[in-house]
């Protein structure tokens with residue numbers, strides 16, 4: 761089949777918006793930020809990725825408004841105010857906590873505490889990182905780009921940050937490399953589906969040259 765996205769994301773026979781199932785698996789950027797008043801925010805973003813390596817940059821997309829409101833998401837408001845955020849790796853062990861932090865709660869709520877997570881301090885930015893994640897990257901905002909929004913729909917944005925500090929749990933370093941078998945990253949598929957990189961799914965392929 762073929763369809764034009766301007767006719768909507770649910771052409772027959774699709775029962776739900778299909779877009780989230782078209783680019784999979786997607787990494788989950790679990791983004792911590794802090795408000796001007798010091799409230800800690802944590803939320804998952806699967807419109808997330810690494811962009812460049814030298815210097816390292818990442819991006820995430822806070823799209824739409826908070827459910828049932830006409831307010832931007834806290835993960836956008838906070839970085840506009842402070843210019844800082846932290847990428848936390850989401851692993852299979854953190855699935856339930858990650859899902860809990862996708863709930864829309866008042867911006868004054870400490871979302872790390874609410875999800876039963878311990879916060880750890882960062883070196884160069886104010887927002888804390890998730891203590892139990894094996895990988896976290898401290899970021900300073902480079903640019904916030906407005907993305908097109910369909911008529912009558914709330915705005916979409918891309919936040920690009922430069923990585924200024926990297927935390928790696930020593931336990932996931934094996935033979936001088938990060939071992940994905942130990943990290944067990946979580947990925948988002950379409951709809952409400954996820955996949956985890958489990959040890960038996962990891963393999964190496966030598967380059968041809």
Ligand SMILES: Cc1cc2nc3c(=O)[nH]c(=O)nc-3n(C[C@H](O)[C@H](O)[C@H](O)COP(=O)(O)O)c2cc1C
Nearest residue numbers: 803804805806807821822823833834835862863864
């Ligand atoms: C796995 C997962 C991925 C998500 N990815 C995105 C995303 O890429 N962009 C987005 O705007 N919302 C995404 N959401 C929804 C946000 O996490 C949710 O709107 C969150 O409450 C935003 O919180 P905030 O207002 O504290 O920033 C995702 C939710 C889940 C569970």
